[in-house]
Amino acid sequence: MDFSLLFSVSVFCIFTFLASYTSIATDILTPNQNLTDGQTLVSSNQIFALGFVSPGNSGKRYLAIWYHKLPLTVVWVANKDNPINDSSGSLTISSNGSLFLYNSSMAVVWNTSDTVKGHSPILQLLGTGNLVVRKQAETDEGNEYIWKSFDHMSDTMLPGMKLGWNLKTHTSNYMRSWKSSEDLSDGEFTFSLDPPETPQLILRRGSTKEYRWGPFDGDRFSGGNRLRNNTLFKPIFVSTSDEIYYTYETLDSSTLVRSIVTPFGSIQYLAWRNNSRDWSMAVEINRLYCDRYGMCQNYGNCYADDPNCRCLKGFVPRSPGDWRVYDWSAGCKRRYDLNCSNGDGFVKYEGLKLPDNPVLWANYSIEECRAGCLQKCDCVAYTRINPLGNGSRCVVWFGELIDLRDFPNGGEELYIRMARAELDSIADNKRRRRIRLVVAITMLTPFVLLLLVILGWYIRRSKRRREEDTIKMPIANDRNGLPHYRDESQEEDLELPIFTLANIFAATDQFALGNKIGQGGFGPVYKGDLPNGVKIAVKRLSQNSGQGLREFKNEVILIAKLQHRNLVKLLGCCIQGEEKMLVYEYMPNKSLDSFLFDQMKRKLLPWKTRFNIVLGIARGLLYLHQDSRLRIIHRDLKTSNILLDSEMKPKISDFGIARIFGGEQTEEKTRRVIGTYGYMSPEYAMSGHFSVKSDVFSFGVIVLEIISGRKNWGFYDPDHDYNLIGHTWKLWNEERSLELADGMLNGSFSANEVIRCIQVALLCVQQKTEERPMMSTVVFMLSNENVELPQPKEPGFVSESSATKINSSWSCRDSNTDNEITCTTVEGR
Structure with missing residues (x-):
C-alpha cells in the first residue's frame, strides 16, 4: 500500500x-x-x-x-x-x-x-x-x-525564524525533515536559502535538487508566487552586510501558523483552526508538476497546460520521438550552434521563471551587462534584477539553461544568446510579416473585406461540420512507430500523440486480463507500461459502446484543452480500424467508488482524506465551469469517474458526454440524455435541461456518499423508503445529521466540518436549479468555516421511485457497473 x-x-x-x-x-x-x-x-x-x-x-x-x-x-x-x-x-x-x-x-x-x-x-x-x-x-x-x-531549525519554521546565512560566522540555517512521524532523526529532505550571492530557495533530497525558487528579484523569489498570494502570512527577505535570510510573519497575531518539511518532501504552511481543533494546510509551495526541478531539462520551458514541456523558441527537442510520448528527459538543443566569432546576439524572452545557477556581476546597466556577456563565449544569458534587495544588478548564466518555467503574469525578462543564423531567421520572419501587412492593407477594399467576411464565415461553418463527423487520422509516423497527430480543426494547433494498436498491445500485454483495472459504460480500462517506464491507463471503447465517434472525439478535444490538478491528464489516443482508445495518465488508486463502497478499503479513507477529496472535486468542477478557457458541463459526474492518484488526490475523468457552453450561455436542452441514475439532476433526467447546476446536483450526491460511505442509488433503511438524499434530508430536519457519518470513521472527525459538508451537499441537491449555489460559492463555503451558510430547501429525488419517473420515450441500458443505469432518448432521423 x-x-x-x-x-x-x-x-x-x-x-x-x-x-x-x-x-x-x-x-x-x-x-x-x-x-x-x-x-x-x-x-x-x-x-x-x-x-x-x-x-x-x-x-x-x-x-x-x-x-x-x-x-x-x-x-x-x-x-x-x-x-x-x-x-x-x-x-x-x-x-x-x-x-x-x-x-x-x-x-x-x-x-x-x-x-x-x-x-x-x-x-x-x-x-x-x-x-x-x-x-x-x-x-x-x-x-x-x-x-x-x-x-x-528542525523540520519546522516558525514566524521569526531565519532561513539563510550569517555572513559574519559563515554559517547557514536550514530546515531538515524527520525520517518519519515516529523517528525524529534527520530525514532525506533539506530546505535552504543558497547561495548567498544570488539567493534561491532550494529543496534537496540528499544532494539532489528536487525543487527551486529564485533567484530573489527584489520583490519575490522567481517562480514562487504562492508565497505571496495568501491571507495568513507575509513573506520577508532581508539582506544586510551581516546576514541574508528569508522569514515570514503572520498577518493576524491571534492565528497560529507554522511551516514544515514533511518526511516526503512537501513544504507546507499550516494554520490552526480552533473550530475543528486541527491544522489545515494554507499553502503548499511544491504541489504543481512544473514546481519540480528541471522537469523539461535544458532549454525546456514548463507550462501549466498541455503539453507541459515545450522548447524555447529557437530550440528543438534533442529526441523528437521521445517528446511525442511525453518523455522530456533529453531536453532541447539549439536550432543553430553558437559561433562566438561570427556575430552571436541576444533574443529577449519574457514571462519566465529564471533558470538555475545564476552568477552575480557588477552593478552594470543593461547595455553594459549585454556587452560583458557577449565578450565571454561561454556566457549564454543575462538579465538585470535586484537579487539582494538593495538595487538592481547584472546577473548572467554560463552553460546550458535548466529549470525554466512559463510565468505569463509576473515572470522575468531573460536575454538568451543566439547564433547569427537564428537572428537572421527572426529578422526575415519579421520582414515578411511587415510586407504581407503592407500588401494586405493596400489591396483591401470594402468589396474585398466583405468577401473575406463571407469566406471566413463559410470556412468556420465547414470546419464545424467536419468536426461533427470525423477525427483526422495520423499523418506521419516517427522513428519509434508512434504517429504524429494534428487536429487542424482546432482554433489553435493542437498536437497530441497517436499510439498505434501495436504500441497499445505491447503496453497492455495484449489487453491481458490481469491488466484490466476497470469497466465503464463505454468499455474496459487497462493498465499499461510504455517502453520509457511511463504507466498509462487505456480506455478501450467497446464495439457496441454507446459512445460513438462523436463522444470519442468530444473527449479527445475537451481533455486535451483542459489542464488542472484535479482533472485527469490525456496522454494520447489510438484510432485504428474499429478500435478507438484513449490513453490517460495512470491513477494507482483507481476510482473513488473502489474505496468508498468497499468494506475493507473504506478504512483507508479517514475524514481528513475524505474532506480533501471533496474539496479537490469542487475545485476541479469550478475550473470546468468558470476558470478554464471553455465553460464545460460534465453531465456524468459520479464516484466511479473520480480517480485517485498516489496521494489520494482526486481527478475528474470521463468527459465523453461533456458539453461546451459558449459566451454567456448558461442552460441548454438536449433530446440525447445520457447519465447515471442516482447522480442526475431532476431537470436533466425529466426534461433534458442541463446547466452548471446539473453538475452541482451530482456533486452534492457525491459529497453525501463520501460522508456516509453508502450509495444514493440502492440505499436501504428499514425505517423508510427514502434514498440517501431523502435519508439525509430527514436526519437534517430531525437535527440528527451526524448519524449520516460513516461508521468506519469511528467518530474520528470534526463534527462541525461534517455538518458543514452535509449542509453544503443539501444546498447542492435542492429541487430548484436557481436555489443551488454555483461552484465558486461551494468552494468558498467549504474553505471558510466561519461563514454562515443558508438553510437548505427541499431536495430533488428524495426517493428512487421519483428518480425513475422518466419520459417513456427513453431507452436505458446497463452500464456494467453496480446500480448504475445510463439512459438515452430514442432520436428520430
Whole structure:
C-alpha cells in the first residue's frame, strides 16, 4: 500500500506522553535547576512548552518544544539524532551558559558549546517559541542572546525564524525533515536559502535538487508566487552586510501558523483552526508538476497546460520521438550552434521563471551587462534584477539553461544568446510579416473585406461540420512507430500523440486480463507500461459502446484543452480500424467508488482524506465551469469517474458526454440524455435541461456518499423508503445529521466540518436549479468555516421511485457497473 495513504499531505504528528507532566511554573531555568522528564517550561504567553516527548509508540524520548494548549505538535527537537530510551532525561545549564542533556547513566546525549564567562546565564522559553540562553540581567527579546534554538531549525519554521546565512560566522540555517512521524532523526529532505550571492530557495533530497525558487528579484523569489498570494502570512527577505535570510510573519497575531518539511518532501504552511481543533494546510509551495526541478531539462520551458514541456523558441527537442510520448528527459538543443566569432546576439524572452545557477556581476546597466556577456563565449544569458534587495544588478548564466518555467503574469525578462543564423531567421520572419501587412492593407477594399467576411464565415461553418463527423487520422509516423497527430480543426494547433494498436498491445500485454483495472459504460480500462517506464491507463471503447465517434472525439478535444490538478491528464489516443482508445495518465488508486463502497478499503479513507477529496472535486468542477478557457458541463459526474492518484488526490475523468457552453450561455436542452441514475439532476433526467447546476446536483450526491460511505442509488433503511438524499434530508430536519457519518470513521472527525459538508451537499441537491449555489460559492463555503451558510430547501429525488419517473420515450441500458443505469432518448432521423 502506498505510504501516502497513511500520511496525509497536511499531517501533523501527535505525540504520546509516557509520564504525567508538571510545569515548574516558570519559563526560566537557572544553573542551580534541572529540567527532568515529566516537567515543563511554559512560555509567559502560554503558547509554547519545553519538555520530553515520545512520538507514537516508539518509546524514544526527545527534548522538544511544542504548542502548550493544542494536541501535541512538536516544532523543535534538541536530541533528534540521539534519543533517550527511558524517562531519565535531565536538562541543565552550566554557569558559563552551555546546555547539557543527560541520560540515566549521566552520559551527555546533546549539548551546546556556546559559553559566556563572568555572568549568570539563564535558559528561557520565549513567547515566540524561541529557546534562548541569555544573561540574567537581560529581559527583552531585542538583546543579543548567547544561544538560540531559532538558529538550529528542525523540520519546522516558525514566524521569526531565519532561513539563510550569517555572513559574519559563515554559517547557514536550514530546515531538515524527520525520517518519519515516529523517528525524529534527520530525514532525506533539506530546505535552504543558497547561495548567498544570488539567493534561491532550494529543496534537496540528499544532494539532489528536487525543487527551486529564485533567484530573489527584489520583490519575490522567481517562480514562487504562492508565497505571496495568501491571507495568513507575509513573506520577508532581508539582506544586510551581516546576514541574508528569508522569514515570514503572520498577518493576524491571534492565528497560529507554522511551516514544515514533511518526511516526503512537501513544504507546507499550516494554520490552526480552533473550530475543528486541527491544522489545515494554507499553502503548499511544491504541489504543481512544473514546481519540480528541471522537469523539461535544458532549454525546456514548463507550462501549466498541455503539453507541459515545450522548447524555447529557437530550440528543438534533442529526441523528437521521445517528446511525442511525453518523455522530456533529453531536453532541447539549439536550432543553430553558437559561433562566438561570427556575430552571436541576444533574443529577449519574457514571462519566465529564471533558470538555475545564476552568477552575480557588477552593478552594470543593461547595455553594459549585454556587452560583458557577449565578450565571454561561454556566457549564454543575462538579465538585470535586484537579487539582494538593495538595487538592481547584472546577473548572467554560463552553460546550458535548466529549470525554466512559463510565468505569463509576473515572470522575468531573460536575454538568451543566439547564433547569427537564428537572428537572421527572426529578422526575415519579421520582414515578411511587415510586407504581407503592407500588401494586405493596400489591396483591401470594402468589396474585398466583405468577401473575406463571407469566406471566413463559410470556412468556420465547414470546419464545424467536419468536426461533427470525423477525427483526422495520423499523418506521419516517427522513428519509434508512434504517429504524429494534428487536429487542424482546432482554433489553435493542437498536437497530441497517436499510439498505434501495436504500441497499445505491447503496453497492455495484449489487453491481458490481469491488466484490466476497470469497466465503464463505454468499455474496459487497462493498465499499461510504455517502453520509457511511463504507466498509462487505456480506455478501450467497446464495439457496441454507446459512445460513438462523436463522444470519442468530444473527449479527445475537451481533455486535451483542459489542464488542472484535479482533472485527469490525456496522454494520447489510438484510432485504428474499429478500435478507438484513449490513453490517460495512470491513477494507482483507481476510482473513488473502489474505496468508498468497499468494506475493507473504506478504512483507508479517514475524514481528513475524505474532506480533501471533496474539496479537490469542487475545485476541479469550478475550473470546468468558470476558470478554464471553455465553460464545460460534465453531465456524468459520479464516484466511479473520480480517480485517485498516489496521494489520494482526486481527478475528474470521463468527459465523453461533456458539453461546451459558449459566451454567456448558461442552460441548454438536449433530446440525447445520457447519465447515471442516482447522480442526475431532476431537470436533466425529466426534461433534458442541463446547466452548471446539473453538475452541482451530482456533486452534492457525491459529497453525501463520501460522508456516509453508502450509495444514493440502492440505499436501504428499514425505517423508510427514502434514498440517501431523502435519508439525509430527514436526519437534517430531525437535527440528527451526524448519524449520516460513516461508521468506519469511528467518530474520528470534526463534527462541525461534517455538518458543514452535509449542509453544503443539501444546498447542492435542492429541487430548484436557481436555489443551488454555483461552484465558486461551494468552494468558498467549504474553505471558510466561519461563514454562515443558508438553510437548505427541499431536495430533488428524495426517493428512487421519483428518480425513475422518466419520459417513456427513453431507452436505458446497463452500464456494467453496480446500480448504475445510463439512459438515452430514442432520436428520430
